[in-house]
Amino acid sequence: LAPFSAMAQAVDPLPSWNDGKAKQSIIKFVEDVTREGSPDFVPKEQRIATFDNDGTLWIEQPMYVQMVFAIDRLRELLPMHPEWRDQQPFKAALDGDFKTLLKDGQGSRNLQTIVGVTHAGMTPEEFEQIVKNWLATAKHPRFHRPYTELVYQPMLEVLAYFRANGFKTFIVSGGGIEFVRAFADQTYGVPTDQVIGSSIVTKFERRDGLPRLFRFPDVNFVDDGPGKPVGIEQHVGRRPIAAFGNSDGDLQMLQWTTESGGRRLGVIVHHTDAVREYAYDKDSLVGHLDLALEAAKLDSWTVVDMKTDWKVIFPFEMKGEASPKP
Amino acid sequence: LAPFSAMAQAVDPLPSWNDGKAKQSIIKFVEDVTREGSPDFVPKEQRIATFDNDGTLWIEQPMYVQMVFAIDRLRELLPMHPEWRDQQPFKAALDGDFKTLLKDGQGSRNLQTIVGVTHAGMTPEEFEQIVKNWLATAKHPRFHRPYTELVYQPMLEVLAYFRANGFKTFIVSGGGIEFVRAFADQTYGVPTDQVIGSSIVTKFERRDGLPRLFRFPDVNFVDDGPGKPVGIEQHVGRRPIAAFGNSDGDLQMLQWTTESGGRRLGVIVHHTDAVREYAYDKDSLVGHLDLALEAAKLDSWTVVDMKTDWKVIFPFEMKGEASPKP
Numbered sequence: 120l121a122p123f124s125a126m127a128q129a130v131d132p133l134p135s136w137n138d139g140k141a142k143q144s145i146i147k148f149v150e151d152v153t154r155e156g157s158p159d160f161v162p163k164e165q166r167i168a169t170f171d172n173d174g175t176l177w178i179e180q181p182m183y184v185q186m187v188f189a190i191d192r193l194r195e196l197l198p199m200h201p202e203w204r205d206q207q208p209f210k211a212a213l214d215g216d217f218k219t220l221l222k223d224g225q226g227s228r229n230l231q232t233i234v235g236v237t238h239a240g241m242t243p244e245e246f247e248q249i250v251k252n253w254l255a256t257a258k259h260p261r262f263h264r265p266y267t268e269l270v271y272q273p274m275l276e277v278l279a280y281f282r283a284n285g286f287k288t289f290i291v292s293g294g295g296i297e298f299v300r301a302f303a304d305q306t307y308g309v310p311t312d313q314v315i316g317s318s319i320v321t322k323f324e325r326r327d328g329l330p331r332l333f334r335f336p337d338v339n340f341v342d343d344g345p346g347k348p349v350g351i352e353q354h355v356g357r358r359p360i361a362a363f364g365n366s367d368g369d370l371q372m373l374q375w376t377t378e379s380g381g382r383r384l385g386v387i388v389h390h391t392d393a394v395r396e397y398a399y400d401k402d403s404l405v406g407h408l409d410l411a412l413e414a415a416k417l418d419s420w421t422v423v424d425m426k427t428d429w430k431v432i433f434p435f436e437m438k439g440e441a442s443p444k445p
Numbered sequence: 446l447a448p449f450s451a452m453a454q455a456v457d458p459l460p461s462w463n464d465g466k467a468k469q470s471i472i473k474f475v476e477d478v479t480r481e482g483s484p485d486f487v488p489k490e491q492r493i494a495t496f497d498n499d500g501t502l503w504i505e506q507p508m509y510v511q512m513v514f515a516i517d518r519l520r521e522l523l524p525m526h527p528e529w530r531d532q533q534p535f536k537a538a539l540d541g542d543f544k545t546l547l548k549d550g551q552g553s554r555n556l557q558t559i560v561g562v563t564h565a566g567m568t569p570e571e572f573e574q575i576v577k578n579w580l581a582t583a584k585h586p587r588f589h590r591p592y593t594e595l596v597y598q599p600m601l602e603v604l605a606y607f608r609a610n611g612f613k614t615f616i617v618s619g620g621g622i623e624f625v626r627a628f629a630d631q632t633y634g635v636p637t638d639q640v641i642g643s644s645i646v647t648k649f650e651r652r653d654g655l656p657r658l659f660r661f662p663d664v665n666f667v668d669d670g671p672g673k674p675v676g677i678e679q680h681v682g683r684r685p686i687a688a689f690g691n692s693d694g695d696l697q698m699l700q701w702t703t704e705s706g707g708r709r710l711g712v713i714v715h716h717t718d719a720v721r722e723y724a725y726d727k728d729s730l731v732g733h734l735d736l737a738l739e740a741a742k743l744d745s746w747t748v749v750d751m752k753t754d755w756k757v758i759f760p761f762e763m764k765g766e767a768s769p770k771p
């Protein structure tokens with residue numbers, strides 16, 4: 120037995136994770152549900168794992184990436200809409216005044232208004248190209264790198280580890296489904312049909328003799344909070360057996376996943392590293408984490424302490440490149 | 446070269462298809478888009494093929510299978526709702542009076558009313574079990590076999606052939622997404638997350654201390670006609686390069702698939718065999734085919750003549766079991 124056991128240890132599926140409760144709980148779960156004859160064995164077609172995106176797979180501070188994209192789009196369109204300079208919520212967005220923008224009770228309506236003028240009025244293919252062009256040039260204000268480089272190396276390893284063990288991995292984002300699809304395949308190895316997210320109304324029409332889809336400014340689906348289980352059912356048609364999130368928007372997804380009998384895994388990524396990334400939870404407007412951290416105790420979810428559990432945060436650290444000071 | 450060519454012919458990917466234009470056009474398409482260096486080569490992640498279900502993958506006469514299921518459910522629930530005996534559209538459904546039920550301009554509202562009382566009021570897991578139980582016992586009135594045996598053998602071969610060539614195969618049904626999911630994996634080898642269909646509203650709630658989803662009678666999405674391209678974009682996030690259908694409900698899906706430049710395949714299954722199955726098109730309420738048959742000429746779609754193109758219709762014929770006379 121010894122040589123096999125040694126071999127298993129030699130191939131560490133999560134090399135960027137420090138040894139500890141979080142890493143152990145993830146590996147133990149995968150081993151339990153994939154070992155033939157195990158009482159917790161789950162057949163392949165039921166191995167569904169869902170991952171929130173912002174703050175779980177990539178950076179979301181100081182502002183959601185898609186929000187930065189939307190504001191850059193506003194600036195680009197501003198010459199045609201000079202009235203936005205004095206009109207809310209555009210003024211707050213253009214001024215980077217996120218407190219006003221995300222004010223309690225108005226945040227989601229404000230975001231919808233901005234999404235309406237920046238994300239609609241084109242085909243899905245055109246929107247995809249706009250997002251790709253932006254991602255190719257935009258840089259994070261602190262790290263001065265493209266956002267697609269600011270993904271979490273330890274979570275890339277989790278995605279690959281789950282897939283290597285027969286899981287289908289789905290992204291379940293509060294962000295826009297077509298926004299995430301523009302980079303999910305290349306960045307996470309998740310194909311477009313395994314991305315779930317919020318959406319605006321899209322309609323079929325013929326224009327200039329050709330069939331096309333066209334994006335309208337009305338909200339079609341909000342894939343956040345109680346919307347996440349609904350979005351998963353719509354797209355996957357099965358309850359996941361593992362779910363990863365980082366904020367209260369993931370509460371119902373993790374509850375629905377784990378409170379269903381059988382061996383389940385719920386994971387909360389807790390941002391605790393102000394030096395290498397950011398430290399925030401219940402006092403943050405972005406990635407607000409409060410109820411879900413309480414629920415983690417009740418439901419025995421794994422809470423990842425980024426500062427102590429992760430050897431590196433971003434892939435570029437693997438090449439010995441240092442993070443800028445906060 | 447000769448031995449290879451002989452070998453390729455020896456392994457016929459579509460053995461239940463008679464040689465002819467339809468079979469040749471399907472094989473030529475797959476070869477063109479998968480051959481490295483071909484001007485029509487399509488990378489794997491873009492190899493998306495979509496298939497209508499009723500009348501394309503399985504039988505839909507004398508009545509859509511899901512409609513038969515709904516009427517059987519009505520009968521089961523009738524003791525609690527004796528008023529349905531004299532109340533439309535329930536009376537027409539219970540009497541099997543499909544002319545009244547599907548009357549022009551009222552068909553879709555009638556179906557929605559019936560779906561509302563037969564498909565809602567339970568969790569998705571409970572509904573799946575109800576459908577599975579029904580499919581295990583219900584038999585087709587003419588063929589006296591379970592509906593899952595009344596799938597088209599030649600189309601099962603097409604599904605397998607496309608998948609063997611790196612395609613992801615999606616079902617895009619006007620029928621209920623959760624109804625089709627209950628048998629798609631076992632019957633077609635299509636996993637639940639690759640089934641797209643119409644849906645009713647589903648909400649997250651906590652009941653008796655546990656999280657669950659619950660099905661409500663309101664329509665959420667109609668995956669038919671212009672809804673099919675929209676449903677595909679929502680679920681897949683890409684335009685298919687091949688699409689199969691059999692009625693006017695597939696018109697926009699086939700147009701959107703094929704009128705987009707590049708090598709594309711559109712296929713219409715035309716029911717022309719009254720002896721082995723049914724013969725119907727523009728005069729049928731079920732599987733109404735008129736505009737899409739016209740469009741097939743304009744857009745050079747492949748029209749399958751079931752009578753001449755298919756050696757067998759159903760898998761049981763492969764075992765030498767005959768069909769009952771019409």
Ligand SMILES: [Ca+2]
Pocket residue numbers: 171172173174175364365366368406
């Ligand atoms: Ca998040």
Ligand SMILES: [Ca+2]
Pocket residue numbers: 497498499500501690691692694732
């Ligand atoms: Ca059909």
